[in-house]
Amino acid sequence: MLYQLRTSELLIIRNLKIRNSQEKNKMVRIIFYRKKCIGCNACVETNKNRWRVSRKDGKCNLVGGIEKKGIYRANADDEEYKMLMNAAKNCPVKIIKVEK
Numbered sequence: 001m002l003y004q005l006r007t008s009e010l011l012i013i014r015n016l017k018i019r020n021s022q023e024k025n026k027m028v029r030i031i032f033y034r035k036k037c038i039g040c041n042a043c044v045e046t047n048k049n050r051w052r053v054s055r056k057d058g059k060c061n062l063v064g065g066i067e068k069k070g071i072y073r074a075n076a077d078d079e080e081y082k083m084l085m086n087a088a089k090n091c092p093v094k095i096i097k098v099e100k
């Protein structure tokens, strides 16, 4: 049976393809246990766009992180992997996990 796609359906398919390709580029997962942060600033020094010290409590924030039960998670591009690994390595309390 021949089925013709409408313009709106074609747009939905195109958007899904774009989203899938964007998701493929975001291959790195960051897990951040914020409660134990001592606000030493070491992670901020590695990547100011990803880590920021909060003025409220002096602890670090994971930019783009989504919190669930006190644990923050975010996805990042593959290009950021090295900087994230440096942040994880330099964190004195080892509360940054990076998975690829």
Ligand code: SF4
Pocket (backbone or CB within 6 Å): 036, 037, 038, 039, 040, 041, 042, 043, 044, 051, 059, 060, 087, 090, 091, 092, 093, 094, 095, 096
């Ligand atoms: S390096 Fe670790 S302890 Fe220091 S501010 Fe960053 S997350 Fe907090």
